[in-house]
Amino acid sequence: MKDITEDKRSIARRIGWFSCMSKRQPLAPVGQWVALLLAVAIGPLVAEVAAAASLNVLWYGQNPIYDGKMSELAAKAATYDPWGDGSSTWNLTIWNPQGPAPNFADYDVLAIGTGGNAWNFSFDPTGIFSNKEAISAARGSRTFLSGQDADAHYFLGAGTRPGTSADGPFGFLVNAVNWAGSGTGMGIVALTDGWFPTAHPYNRRWWLDDRSFLKEELDGYVSYFLEDSVVIPPTTSQFPVNEGLTTAGLSNWNNSAHAAFNKNIPGYISINDAGTHPGYAVTIVTASEANGSTQKPRKKSVPEPSLTFGLLGVFTVAAGWLRRK
Incomplete structure (x- = not known):
């Protein structure tokens, strides 16, 4: 300032x-x-x-109810600023999976919500699969992957607390998008691709599908189990991507996480650990950018010398x- x-x-x-x-x-x-x-x-x-910082956000759509809730989230995103260091507005575009493919280079971040088929979710991975090469080409320097279904808890509630809690689903989602969108190229946010640890019609598994742009980097490092104890490691608790969030705020959502990652996965670092499963993380981010800002660099505030x-x-x-x- x-x-x-x-x-x-x-x-x-x-x-x-x-x-x-x-x-x-x-x-x-x-x-x-x-x-x-x-x-x-x-x-x-x-x-x-x-001029304030802003992000061009592309959100993978599901149905009118879900899309409306994510539009509501986007409208409130600029109100989230627990550290008082500035916030970002979102220019939201909902990507209809059955519609034409967007120009991914026009966006700062692609957000892909929970892969489920119940409770106002109707996830269809067709658009992701058919645009694997284009998404891969546009991918930038930051990827945020989580086994938490924060979008579901945003409008269904997080245990005994509302999903709109700043230290909960709302803050988690805003941080995820702001962080992923503040690098170079198009960042990625992807939440869990199902709710149940075993095969179930409510799951829409896509991470490890051969047509997935995430398959190669996740293969062999993903496990599916339920976790209600989420622990923010001391080493990442002060990273901007965890701004305003606490271990208590991310836990006890009546199943906070539905998938996890082996912490030895190359290129990533845990920002949220699985409390009852040592060696596993419920949320990982690109290691080289983990402590990066959640605000897209603004335009130069000083005019050019000429x-x-x-x-x-x-x-x-x-x-x-x-x-x-």
């Missing part, structure tokens, strides 16, 4: 200086044109400084002209 504040003050000083100069004598028509040009030049700078010198030149000419009048 320091850089943005200083930029605003700098712009204000320039405007104030010009105003003082103009008060010495009413502006002639030429002077009025100079003032107008300066206002046009400075306006975009002020707007650029004040623009700065150009504005100073205009100010100099304007000041000289006014003094001669």
